[in-house]
Amino acid sequence: MSVTASQDETAQGSTRVSRRRDRRKAEIVKTATSILAEAGYAGMSLEDVAEKTDIAKATLYHYFSSKDDLVAVALEALTQEVLLRLRAREESVGDASATEMLAALIDEQVLILTETAPEVAAAFSWPRAWPEAFEEPMKHMRRRHDEAFRAVVERGVSDGEFRVDNINVALQCLHGILNQASVWVRPGVHEVDRTEVRRDIVACALRLFV
Incomplete structure (x- = not known):
């Protein structure tokens, strides 16, 4: 050989x-x-x-090396999964108005929280007691997630499509709606009309911006 x-x-x-x-x-x-x-x-x-x-x-x-090491990797994996799904949805929408793009992202996020990856809601939307060591990393993960929505909202405001006095407040309200959706459209609830309920959540959330 x-x-x-x-x-x-x-x-x-x-x-x-x-x-x-x-x-x-x-x-x-x-x-x-x-x-x-x-x-x-x-x-x-x-x-x-x-x-x-x-x-x-x-x-x-x-x-x-430790429980915290494993948890940190798990949280980062969840963050990456969400960002990849949102990015894929953006690409599928293509050249769209800010309203259409934001509607698609909101719809995808509700899908993530209620169907495709409900563990995201358990980890981020309604956090339980976390050690202090995770506070900054989780804030960073949230900021990365927020950027996906912020970029679209800023484009909408710049183009005159959105009327928002304070983007930060509007985005906080949006995330509040999304967090609540993960509780309202949880497994076993709205099984028959989930698509319709998701559509209603998107329409309600968009009223924050248009």
């Missing part, structure tokens, strides 16, 4: 190990996120995460 072939096999083996590690890490993060959504920070333990992922607790420390 040539040196090059041996190196290729070693590289492929290393890649497989890396992929396997990434899959296991993603599984751990997904499990931790689920527990956080159900029980909050205080109710989550590494023992529970290890049991639900069917691995030894000691193995967790090969992936995460």
